[in-house]
Amino acid sequence: MPSVAIRSLIACVILAGAAVTLHAQQAWPTKPVRLVVAFPPGGIVDNVARQLQPRLQAALGQPVIIDNRSGAGGTVGAAEVARAAPDGYTLLMVFDSYATYPLVYPKLSFDIAKDLQPVTQIASNPLVLVVNPRVPANDFKSFVGLLKSQPGQYNYASVGPGSSNHLTAELFKAQTGTFVTHIPYRGGGPAQQDLLGGQVEMMFLSAVLAQPHVKAGKLRALAQTGAQRAPAYADTPTVAESGYRGFEVNSWVGLLAPAGTPRSVVDRLQTEVRKIVTDPAFDQRLREQGLTGIAGTPEQFVVVLRAEQDKWTRLVRERSLSLE
Known part of the structure; x- marks a missing residue:
């Protein structure tokens, strides 16, 4: 049995270790934090990141x-963060398409369930069903009737197979019994350009991105996909209100960290983001853009994430969708 002196020494070592661990947790961060945005400047994820950045660095002191x-x-940005050290100094901001990576990219170099850990879902916004003003339909019901009367005569745009606008449109087709041809683009810019030009007639577009075009009369909003109407689209009914109960899709932005990041760091990040998002001035700024802070x-x-993966996996299988 250890002597009193040895037991005291062991106790001191344990306490010292705990003190060092506590100090390390309290000290984070002691250097700049890199926030990887997995998309180009100007998009919704980048937009939210740049609104969050000055407030987050003020809160963290770095x-x-x-x-x-x-x-x-x-996936390029996500893979880089998945390989980063789990020390809280490399973080990742992603879009809702993150949940469908395993469906779209079966040969991913990382596992979204094992190599990255969720920190917080920052904000969400509904998608808005928008059509080119040349489409002879002024509301959701008449538009569905138009599509049923002319199957295959209309096209919808997406930013690529497996994207939220692609899968939401396929969910819309499944529930309304309509047939619209999918025209995938390599990015939101080209897709919106052809939608505005009339080369494609419809798109499920992020509420944030649709807003300026709807306000300018360049696109017509027929429905939104959230459970409730977003304040920025108070006059636009939801798809559920339009007769298709249970139809709900939200676009979102989230924050992740490499797997193994200390829980104390994750909790600190989530707490600081929550303080920022719930600040009345910041919350109002989000709402004006059609976003809801979470x-x-x-x-x-x-x-x-699990609910999103289950929903879209089921849809892809039932509709035998090609995501290539």
Whole structure:
């Protein structure tokens, strides 16, 4: 049995170790934090990141450096963060397409369930069904009737197979019994350009991106995909209100970290983001853009990701969709 002196020494070592661990947790961050945005500048993820950045670096007391690492639907940036040290100094901001990576990219170099861990879902916004003003339909019901009367005569745009606008349009087709041809684009810019020009007639577009075009009369909003109407689209009914109960799709932006990042760091990040998002001035700014702040717990974000994966996997299988 260890002597009193040895037991005292062991106790001192344990306490010293605990003190060092506590100090390390309290000290983070002691250097700049890199916030990898997996998409180009100007998009919705980049937009949210740049609104969050000055407030987050003020809260952390260290610079937060935005690093746009786009490519392959966001998987380039995600792969880089998945390989980063799990020390809280490299973080990742992603779009809703993150949940469909395993469906779209079966040969991913990383595992979204094992190599990255959710920190918080930052904000969400509905998609808006928008049509070119030349389409002879002024509301959702008449548009569905038009599509049924002319199957295959209309096209919808997406930013690529497996994207939220692609899968939402396929869900719309499944529930309304309509047939619209999918025209995939390599990015939102070209897709919106052809939608505005009339080369394609419809698109499920992020509420944030659709808003300026709807306000200018260049696009017509027929329905939104959230459970409730977004304040920025108070006059636009939801798809559920239009007769298709249970139809709900939300675009979202989330924050992740490399797997193994200390829980104390994850909790600190989530707490600071929640404070920012719930600040009345910041919340109002989000709402004006059609966004709703969330900043839930990592566990809540996990639930969202699993639900998204289940929903879209089921749709892809039932509709035998090609995601290539």
